[in-house]
Amino acid sequence: MADAALDRLKADGRIVVVGASLAGLRGAETLRDKGFKGSLTMIGDEPYEPYDRPPLSKQALLGKGAAERTALPRRREIDAQWRLGVAASGLDMAARRVKLADGDEVPYDRLLIATGVRARPWPNPAEAELDGVFVLRTRDDGAALARRLDAGPRRVLVIGAGFTGSEIASACRERGLEVTVAERGDAPLVGALGGVVGAVAAEMQRENGVDLRTGVMVTGLEGDTTGRVRAAHFSDGTSLECDVVVVSLGAQRNTEWLTGSGLGAGPRGIACDAGCRAFDIRGIVTDDIFVAGDVARSPHPLFGYQFLSLEHWGNAVSQAETAAHNMLSESTERRPHIWVPAFWSTQFGVNIKSVGVPSMGTEIMIAQGSRAERRFTGVYGYQGRVIGAVTFDNSRWLQFYEQQIEATAPFPPPFPTVDRRPEGQKPLPADFPDPSVPTHGPTITLSGYSPADRRMTFTPAGH
Amino acid sequence: MRLVVDLNRCQGYAQCAFLAPDVFAMHGDEGLLYDPQAEDAYRERVAQAVAACPVQAILVDELDMAAAAPGAGGGEASDG
Numbered sequence: 001m002a003d004a005a006l007d008r009l010k011a012d013g014r015i016v017v018v019g020a021s022l023a024g025l026r027g028a029e030t031l032r033d034k035g036f037k038g039s040l041t042m043i044g045d046e047p048y049e050p051y052d053r054p055p056l057s058k059q060a061l062l063g064k065g066a067a068e069r070t071a072l073p074r075r076r077e078i079d080a081q082w083r084l085g086v087a088a089s090g091l092d093m094a095a096r097r098v099k100l101a102d103g104d105e106v107p108y109d110r111l112l113i114a115t116g117v118r119a120r121p122w123p124n125p126a127e128a129e130l131d132g133v134f135v136l137r138t139r140d141d142g143a144a145l146a147r148r149l150d151a152g153p154r155r156v157l158v159i160g161a162g163f164t165g166s167e168i169a170s171a172c173r174e175r176g177l178e179v180t181v182a183e184r185g186d187a188p189l190v191g192a193l194g195g196v197v198g199a200v201a202a203e204m205q206r207e208n209g210v211d212l213r214t215g216v217m218v219t220g221l222e223g224d225t226t227g228r229v230r231a232a233h234f235s236d237g238t239s240l241e242c243d244v245v246v247v248s249l250g251a252q253r254n255t256e257w258l259t260g261s262g263l264g265a266g267p268r269g270i271a272c273d274a275g276c277r278a279f280d281i282r283g284i285v286t287d288d289i290f291v292a293g294d295v296a297r298s299p300h301p302l303f304g305y306q307f308l309s310l311e312h313w314g315n316a317v318s319q320a321e322t323a324a325h326n327m328l329s330e331s332t333e334r335r336p337h338i339w340v341p342a343f344w345s346t347q348f349g350v351n352i353k354s355v356g357v358p359s360m361g362t363e364i365m366i367a368q369g370s371r372a373e374r375r376f377t378g379v380y381g382y383q384g385r386v387i388g389a390v391t392f393d394n395s396r397w398l399q400f401y402e403q404q405i406e407a408t409a410p411f412p413p414p415f416p417t418v419d420r421r422p423e424g425q426k427p428l429p430a431d432f433p434d435p436s437v438p439t440h441g442p443t444i445t446l447s448g449y450s451p452a453d454r455r456m457t458f459t460p461a462g463h
Numbered sequence: 464m465r466l467v468v469d470l471n472r473c474q475g476y477a478q479c480a481f482l483a484p485d486v487f488a489m490h491g492d493e494g495l496l497y498d499p500q501a502e503d504a505y506r507e508r509v510a511q512a513v514a515a516c517p518v519q520a521i522l523v524d525e526l527d528m529a530a531a532a533p534g535a536g537g538g539e540a541s542d543g
């Protein structure tokens with residue numbers, strides 16, 4: 001009986017995808033791969049077909065591949081109706097319709113929400129409007145910023161030293177531009193990787209000629225008479241002349257369009273179960289609405305079913321594939337989204353990668369290499385188990401620690417390793433900022449239950 | 464030709480940079496930069512890089528690769 005309904009859905013059902021970017025595209029491709037032959041509608045508020053964002057703060061700023069040229073390759077023909085350049089503005093769950101900003105409505109049998117996040121704007125709107133003030137999230141942002149850097153500004157100010165801010169600073173230095181980085185925390189990347197690794201990142205920035213200012217906030221931006229930004233003022237009373245400002249203060253989830261719909265969507269994202277099915281506001285799981293990518297918050301078995309929001313490329317791909325699979329599956333054939341978080345960044349010529357959830361760690365041990373050489377593996381511990389790892393130019397170790405995380409292996413790692421320096425023999429406090437103080441730009445947001453229980457054995461599906 | 468490298472997978476073996484240096488380049492010891500929309504002239508070399516990448520991290524437009532076989536998509540996919 002249920003089989004017949006599923007067969008009908010596959011043969012001539014209607015699936016709507018809202019958010020036509022990485023997660024949306026990969027979800028759509030997977031739907032077709034799984035034999036979905038019905039109508040597929042892709043709704044995206046950007047006028048462009050799906051493109052890749054990571055190059056926007058790397059290749060595109062370095063002038064090695066324009067921001068306009070990062071369209072994502074297609075794994076297959078998806079034969080969709082594209083509604084690009086129009087935002088979804090509402091959802092009627094009872095009638096199963098997505099409302100569009102142009103007044104249209106699109107009916108669905110299954111809905112995939114992949115609306116991602118947007119850059120957090122500079123809080124003072126008048127200052128944010130100044131010519132020369134940028135954020136970096138979209139292709140248009142990337143193209144505009146690259147153009148401005150091409151013009152050879154005298155000084156660039158980057159506000160916020162998370163991954164994106166640090167990559168922008170790195171690109172500026174590689175172009176030979178003067179750059180100042182202002183960071184409220186004690187070091188770059190502290191929110192994601194803690195103070196021990198943050199100190200390495202700080203050194204790396206300074207050695208590369210970045211004017212790094214930590215423990216300081218930008219209190220105001222000032223324009224000249226023509227409306228161009230010319231200076232910034234800091235909380236320590238100092239000022240800086242600059243003609244380009246990049247606001248890099250993290251992201252906000254695109255969930256406002258769901259307000260009043262009855263779906264469990266809010267500023268922290270859209271909560272879903274391990275199978276990517278969205279919850280409604282009563283905490284009841286829906287069976288026809290699925291979520292994936294940066295906008296989703298989902299419980300992870302490896303981390304005590306704590307809800308994780310990940311702003312990670314690999315998560316968007318993997319979660320979209322799982323969501324699409326589950327959209328077309330019987331309940332017994334559904335799969336949980338159990339991807340082990342992983343992330344990469346390249347800055348100042350160093351390849352930084354992480355697995356697991358370093359920000360959950362309370363301790364860190366430098367297990368391979370050394371911080372001084374800027375080639376090391378840091379392993380994060382939480383209540384006696386390995387919970388994350390980061391590598392600086394040492395990515396060959398990452399897979400090993402990924403296995404350790406999956407196996408909930410003990411921390412500190414008991415085994416002697418081939419490459420452990422004296423400094424790495426004992427764990428240090430990982431030195432994360434107080435989590436109750438909001439830090440901008442986390443790439444992982446945690447909420448929900450505690451992952452204290454380490455008796456569980458985690459056995460991921462083969463990938 | 465559009466391409467993307469899954470840099471979570473990429474191990475920086477630099478095979479691709481060796482085979483298609485106009486499209487892929489190492490950035491530092493381990494980092495990889497690539498042109499996400501490489502010229503068609505490099506198609507052959509990119510195809511070699513795709514095949515040679517030990518962790519299959521490089522994804523190229525299937526539409527382009529299969530340009531000679533229109534209608535190849537949309538076949539019945541049995542669940543794997």
Ligand SMILES: Cc1cc2nc3c(=O)[nH]c(=O)nc-3n(C[C@H](O)[C@H](O)[C@H](O)COP(=O)(O)OP(=O)(O)OC[C@H]3O[C@@H](n4cnc5c(N)ncnc54)[C@H](O)[C@@H]3O)c2cc1C
Pocket residue numbers: 018019020021022023024043044045046052053054055056057086087088089114115116117118136137138164254257292293294295310311312313314316342343344345346
């Ligand atoms: C500059 C930059 C560098 C990055 N570098 C890395 C990196 O090195 N490593 C890494 O792992 N990750 C990186 N990321 C993160 C990665 O790009 C994201 O995790 C990924 O793009 C998430 O994909 P998504 O499809 O979930 O969301 P998004 O890419 O945010 O796409 C969501 C889409 O939905 C659209 N949308 C929103 N609201 C609506 C609406 N109401 N109606 C219709 N459409 C809507 C948005 O405009 C957008 O096009 C980077 C991101 C940026 C911006």
Ligand code: SF4
Pocket residue numbers: 468472473474475476477478479480487495515516517518519520521
């Ligand atoms: S060949 Fe593959 S693993 Fe090696 S650098 Fe290129 S993409 Fe990375």
